[in-house]
Amino acid sequence: MMKHRIVRLVAVAALFAPILGACKEDPPPPPLPEPARSGKAAGNAQGKKGPKNRFTDSRVPKITPATTKAYRVESCYFGSLGLRVARDAYAKSLGGAEPGPNKIPEFGDYPENRKLAEAAKKRQEAAKKRDAEAATRGAAGVPERRPMLGPTPQIPFLRHLQSCRVSKTLKQPKLEALDKAIADFEQYVSPLQRTLLDAHRYYARKRFEKDDFKRSKKLHENLVKGFADLDDQLAAFHTAVAAWRAERPGPTEKLDEGGTVALRAVGEARALTFLLLAETLDGEAIKEGLEQVRKTHEELKARTEGGRKEVFSKFLPPKFQIFIDAVKEASKATAKLTPEQAYPVTAAMNSILEANHRALGQLLRQRGDTKAGRPTRLVNPRAKAVNKRDRVRPLNVKPGAGKDK
Numbered sequence: 001m002m003k004h005r006i007v008r009l010v011a012v013a014a015l016f017a018p019i020l021g022a023c024k025e026d027p028p029p030p031p032l033p034e035p036a037r038s039g040k041a042a043g044n045a046q047g048k049k050g051p052k053n054r055f056t057d058s059r060v061p062k063i064t065p066a067t068t069k070a071y072r073v074e075s076c077y078f079g080s081l082g083l084r085v086a087r088d089a090y091a092k093s094l095g096g097a098e099p100g101p102n103k104i105p106e107f108g109d110y111p112e113n114r115k116l117a118e119a120a121k122k123r124q125e126a127a128k129k130r131d132a133e134a135a136t137r138g139a140a141g142v143p144e145r146r147p148m149l150g151p152t153p154q155i156p157f158l159r160h161l162q163s164c165r166v167s168k169t170l171k172q173p174k175l176e177a178l179d180k181a182i183a184d185f186e187q188y189v190s191p192l193q194r195t196l197l198d199a200h201r202y203y204a205r206k207r208f209e210k211d212d213f214k215r216s217k218k219l220h221e222n223l224v225k226g227f228a229d230l231d232d233q234l235a236a237f238h239t240a241v242a243a244w245r246a247e248r249p250g251p252t253e254k255l256d257e258g259g260t261v262a263l264r265a266v267g268e269a270r271a272l273t274f275l276l277l278a279e280t281l282d283g284e285a286i287k288e289g290l291e292q293v294r295k296t297h298e299e300l301k302a303r304t305e306g307g308r309k310e311v312f313s314k315f316l317p318p319k320f321q322i323f324i325d326a327v328k329e330a331s332k333a334t335a336k337l338t339p340e341q342a343y344p345v346t347a348a349m350n351s352i353l354e355a356n357h358r359a360l361g362q363l364l365r366q367r368g369d370t371k372a373g374r375p376t377r378l379v380n381p382r383a384k385a386v387n388k389r390d391r392v393r394p395l396n397v398k399p400g401a402g403k404d405k
Contacts, residue, residue, distance in 0.1 A: 079160025
């Protein structure tokens with residue numbers, strides 16, 4: 001009997017031992033260290049705490065307002081020259097008549113569309129070659145390939161006209177004459193750009209088959225009205241840009257050696273472009289300018305040798321090669337270039353400016369010369385991550401099937 005009581009007492013003591021041990025006054029654990037925060041992040045955390053803080057500042061390169069404005073103005077300038085190509089192609093395709101079943105308007109043949117078509121053709125040929133090789137090997141179950149659709153022709157210069165609107169919003173540096181010219185031209189070109197884009201989509205997607213060309217009448221009226229003032233608007237805008245360009249200082253950003261060579265190459269290409277846009281072509285000057293651009297292009301390409309990694313030498317040489325090829329073709333003309341002849345040169349010049357601006361931003365990022373940009377919206381922290389496989393359901397199962405009623 002005594003033996004059973006002792007066993008019970010031992011069992012009870014073992015049961016309450018952890019509880020009794022927890023009653024000791026142990027020191028509390030040390031607090032966890034707070035993560036380091038920058039001054040701006042700390043300020044944001046004080047203003048918006050927890051899940052409500054869904055915004056963060058992205059870092060952008062410190063490009064001066066003068067450099068940004070100059071890039072946008074020139075992008076608008078060279079992009080606006082494409083409107084002459086669209087106007088001439090539209091008028092030629094209609095022949096003085098209105099759009100109808102036998103008169104489908106056209107908006108120009110652009111080298112960018114030809115390159116896309118060539119790339120699509122190469123992909124189709126490569127796919128046919130793979131299918132033929134598979135059939136030769138006797139591969140079983142090779143499905144019949146559906147014909148690939150080619151790319152839809154676009155009006156590529158329209159995206160550069162967006163720079164006209166951006167230039168209008170850039171108030172620094174203040175340039176009264178240029179700012180007024182930009183505002184006046186943007187007020188004219190923005191409605192024309194939207195109408196041209198709407199008309200291109202309307203005919204490219206064959207929407208006229210559904211409304212029996214009803215909408216085409218309004219589009220035709222707006223296009224004819226806009227194209228009627230094109231020459232006067234371009235002349236006023238281009239005169240203001242030429243006056244600004246004559247007094248414009250060079251960029252103030254600190255460039256590396258490759259950037260210095262690229263800056264010189266961009267200036268030479270710009271001067272050559274204006275020689276080709278002149279009322280009278282100077283064959284000797286164009287020839288000398290082309291040779292100088294070719295030499296600087298080779299100098300820029302040579303900077304990639306020896307393992308050197310320079311952003312300007314990476315971005316610009318392919319664009320300069322396209323520009324040189326376009327100038328070679330345009331220099332064959334003996335009289336003033338038509339809009340269609342001048343377009344490949346101005347489009348290539350715009351690509352050079354775009355690549356140069358992108359390379360400058362990349363250089364400043366590598367140096368850490370950045371600033372806070374616009375706040376970027378983050379994903380809601382409270383949202384739970386969902387596996388993509390969990391969202392996939394068999395095609396023969398209806399939503400909600402299998403749930404308990």
